[in-house]
Amino acid sequence: MRFSILLIIIFSGAVTNAAYSGDITAIIINGSIIGGLQSPPSTWTPAIVQGAQYLAALKSNHGSLAFQQLAVSHAAHNTLARVFHGTRNYASTDKSLKSILSLIGHDPTSDEEAARFAISRMADYGINYFVDYVYGPLNTGVYQATPGGSPLPDTPQAQFVKLFASVGDVTQFSLSPPPDPAKAGYQGYLLYGKDEGEANSTVRKSHDSDTAYFWRESSPTMAGAVIGETLATNVLASTKFFAQLNFALANGGIVAWHVKFQSLNWRPVTTIQRTDIWLSAGLNVSDPAWAPLLSPTPSHPDYPSTHATFSGAGSAVMSRATAYNNGSDDVSVTVSSNVTLNNRGVITRTYTSLTEAAIENGDSRVFGGMHFPFSSGAGITLGNAVALKTTVNFDEH
Numbered sequence: 001m002r003f004s005i006l007l008i009i010i011f012s013g014a015v016t017n018a019a020y021s022g023d024i025t026a027i028i029i030n031g032s033i034i035g036g037l038q039s040p041p042s043t044w045t046p047a048i049v050q051g052a053q054y055l056a057a058l059k060s061n062h063g064s065l066a067f068q069q070l071a072v073s074h075a076a077h078n079t080l081a082r083v084f085h086g087t088r089n090y091a092s093t094d095k096s097l098k099s100i101l102s103l104i105g106h107d108p109t110s111d112e113e114a115a116r117f118a119i120s121r122m123a124d125y126g127i128n129y130f131v132d133y134v135y136g137p138l139n140t141g142v143y144q145a146t147p148g149g150s151p152l153p154d155t156p157q158a159q160f161v162k163l164f165a166s167v168g169d170v171t172q173f174s175l176s177p178p179p180d181p182a183k184a185g186y187q188g189y190l191l192y193g194k195d196e197g198e199a200n201s202t203v204r205k206s207h208d209s210d211t212a213y214f215w216r217e218s219s220p221t222m223a224g225a226v227i228g229e230t231l232a233t234n235v236l237a238s239t240k241f242f243a244q245l246n247f248a249l250a251n252g253g254i255v256a257w258h259v260k261f262q263s264l265n266w267r268p269v270t271t272i273q274r275t276d277i278w279l280s281a282g283l284n285v286s287d288p289a290w291a292p293l294l295s296p297t298p299s300h301p302d303y304p305s306t307h308a309t310f311s312g313a314g315s316a317v318m319s320r321a322t323a324y325n326n327g328s329d330d331v332s333v334t335v336s337s338n339v340t341l342n343n344r345g346v347i348t349r350t351y352t353s354l355t356e357a358a359i360e361n362g363d364s365r366v367f368g369g370m371h372f373p374f375s376s377g378a379g380i381t382l383g384n385a386v387a388l389k390t391t392v393n394f395d396e397h
């Protein structure tokens, strides 16, 4: 399920830098190592791996640069092998480590301890819990299965999943409920989402269609462009940064999923394909043939957008990190993506602020026809709050 993986924003770099800068996120989510993951594990797994790398960096900090790089690379390799029990594309995981070893030019020594610790912590994280999810009634506003999606939604067990960095219970984070479909203002949100998000919309600007495609596919390369090689020779700072980033993203995902299953908000496609008249103004907005630009709509409730939550969390960590940006939101980054979906081709974007990129990432899901506009702003707000708590806790422990 490639689409759900790549919703992670603003990440780090290419495979080779990855080893040097302690970041293995790109190779995990890129699918080149483990062939892709669905949304919640797509941030959860990198967080475990990055946590192990940070531990390995702390332990190896007095060694040479090459020794430190080797230690974190082994920690990443061993953690990945353990997360997937050596059963999932282990050959490419090994190959990736092998290519790094020759670059570092050092005899391999393994760092099993960090991997073992990270994995033992993972055992009790609750992601394997089963929740017997039952769809709610076919009332206005209530989430339903969406066309082309899974019969059951992703991660209804989010409420049981422990947050990284000992942040505490998911319920400490909340959002006000989504707007009420019975209220007058709802028509505006709905018509905007219907017109801007339709597959063959005649009102959506070409730039906005590109926005939907760009953020669907190119997210992992964003951070490579943003972080670049700034942390390449400081293994400890680098692994700390990427651990914080991925802890915040994973926590953002867990919390967003929890709120999704509290609010159970319907998706635009469900709303628009209904044939009854339910808006308070009496307008018939039904279009049973309506389809979103990006299809299928992901199999989980609408509110908040996890794309937006990830972007809120990622941008908050990146601007806050002293090791990288000293609290500044400013960046100067140009990123290209060769979008394979619908043969869209190469799209190039330039950003001067992390907030700008985060907002655009949130908007992309409205242009993609998968989210109501109110779900994007909510996600960014939630992601910011989760990231702040996560990084503060990380620093204190």
Ligand SMILES: *[C@@H]1O[C@H](CO)[C@@H](O)[C@H](O)[C@H]1NC(C)=O
Binding pocket: 013, 014, 015, 026, 027, 030, 031, 032, 220, 221
């Ligand atoms: C993603 O994987 C492809 C091969 O599947 C590889 O060519 C590319 O460099 C990878 N990109 C990143 C950012 O890891």
Ligand SMILES: *[C@@H]1O[C@H](CO)[C@@H](O)[C@H](O)[C@H]1NC(C)=O
Binding pocket: 275, 276, 277, 284, 285, 286, 287, 288
């Ligand atoms: C609303 O419009 C849809 C699509 O044109 C139509 O199928 C449906 O019958 C209409 N609903 C009512 C109550 O008129």
Ligand SMILES: *[C@@H]1O[C@H](CO)[C@@H](O)[C@H](O)[C@H]1NC(C)=O
Binding pocket: 199, 200, 290, 291
């Ligand atoms: C959009 O338009 C194309 C070309 O006319 C057509 O093939 C496709 O079925 C349309 N898609 C939807 C969802 O209406």
Ligand SMILES: *[C@@H]1O[C@H](CO)[C@@H](O)[C@H](O)[C@H]1NC(C)=O
Binding pocket: 322, 323, 324, 325, 326
């Ligand atoms: C952050 O600020 C400190 C103190 O002004 C400075 O020494 C350091 O170079 C800055 N780091 C970055 C990445 O801008």
Ligand SMILES: *[C@@H]1O[C@H](CO)[C@@H](O)[C@H](O)[C@H]1NC(C)=O
Binding pocket: 338, 339, 340, 345, 346
């Ligand atoms: C983009 O990807 C397509 C499909 O893999 C490929 O045919 C095309 O050459 C690529 N374009 C660029 C500029 O890399």
